[in-house]
Amino acid sequence: xxxxxxxxxxxxxxxxxxxxxxxxxxxxxxxxxxxxxxxxxxxxxxxxxxxxxxxxxxxxxxxxxxxxxxxxxxxxxxxxxxxxxxxxxxxxxxxxxxxxxxxxxxxxxxxxxxxxxxxxxxxxxxxxxxxxxxxxxxxxxxxxxxxxxxxxxxxxxxxxxxxxxxxxxxxxxxxxxxxxxxxxxxxxxxxxxxxxxxxxxxxxxxxxxxxx
Numbered sequence: 689x690x691x692x693x694x695x696x697x698x699x700x701x702x703x704x705x706x707x708x709x710x711x712x713x714x715x716x717x718x719x720x721x722x723x724x725x726x727x728x729x730x731x732x733x734x735x736x737x738x739x740x741x742x743x744x745x746x747x748x749x750x751x752x753x754x755x756x757x758x759x760x761x762x763x764x765x766x767x768x769x770x771x772x773x774x775x776x777x778x779x780x781x782x783x784x785x786x787x788x789x790x791x792x793x794x795x796x797x798x799x800x801x802x803x804x805x806x807x808x809x810x811x812x813x814x815x816x817x818x819x820x821x822x823x824x825x826x827x828x829x830x831x832x833x834x835x836x837x838x839x840x841x842x843x844x845x846x847x848x849x850x851x852x853x854x855x856x857x858x859x860x861x862x863x864x865x866x867x868x869x870x871x872x873x874x875x876x877x878x879x880x881x882x883x884x885x886x887x888x889x890x891x892x893x894x895x896x897x898x899x900x
Contacts, residue, residue, distance in 0.1 A: 713774075713775075713778035713782075717771050717774045720773075721770060724767035724769065728762040728766035728767065729762070732759045732761075732762035732763065732810075736758040740754050743872040743873075758809075765811065765814075768803050769800070769804065773796055774795075776794070776798060777792065777795045780795065809869065813867070855874075859871070859874045876894065880895065
């Protein structure tokens with residue numbers, strides 16, 4: 689079925705607007721907002737679904753509300769950050785007449801402070817995720833620029849051994865310093881596996897089921 693003439697005219701006008709270079713920066717901000725919202729929902733919803741049903745108590749309605757709230761928060765924050773970051777980058781380039789590397793840092797710094805500055809579980813998880821990537825990238829950049837000697841052998845086995853040693857030590861003796869979600873995961877792995885009463889909660893269930 690062919691689209692009505694009015695709709696075809698509207699689509700033509702919209703597509704013509706999208707192709708105009710003079711509006712590229714503003715349109716890129718809008719698409720960045722869209723992509724941030726979609727990506728945030730796509731990566732948070734499955735994670736929230738699994739973590740909520742594995743570790744969260746409460747009714748089905750409460751669990752679904754928690755999943756939707758986490759997904760909304762992640763999606764909304766990421767959409768706003770991308771929009772703000774791209775807008776600030778475009779503004780700096782326009783004011784200074786060209787693009788500098790510092791523009792990215794300044795724009796993201798301001799965006800991170802305004803959007804992700806609230807210390808909650810979602811923002812904390814995102815920042816911790818990014819921190820690990822930043823440290824890896826800085827080490828590689830240091831080697832690339834000659835500030836760090838290139839290792840003679842792969843340092844990853846020693847790195848991962850140190851990470852696992854530290855995380856289990858922190859869990860066993862300084863647990864409150866770890867994120868609640870990580871505490872829940874590690875409790876399931878390392879503490880719940882110490883307790884059972886019969887075959888049902890040894891192999892089938894993690895904890896014994898209440899008798900009806």
